[in-house]
Amino acid sequence: MNGVYRVLIALVLLVAAIASYSMGIQSGVFLFIILGLVLEGAFWFGLFSTKRRNEAQ
Known part of the structure; x- marks a missing residue:
């Protein structure tokens, strides 16, 4: 399920960014x-976040 949440959050961020750009262009704010x-x-x-590995010595 971790991958599903990651994709869902990425899509929400992208849609929010597009909506924010649109509001800024229309309203001039x-x-x-x-x-x-x-x-x-x-x-x-x-x-593109990197995953850190725990390396036990």
Whole structure:
């Protein structure tokens, strides 16, 4: 189930970023565009996150 939640969260972040960009362009409020950039960054960093392995010595 962990993979399903990860994909679901990524899709929600992407949709929220697109909606924020749209609101920023329509209303002219620059804060929505900044919010869209933050949400898109969270999407990309979450998509390509690295997994750390525990190496016992």
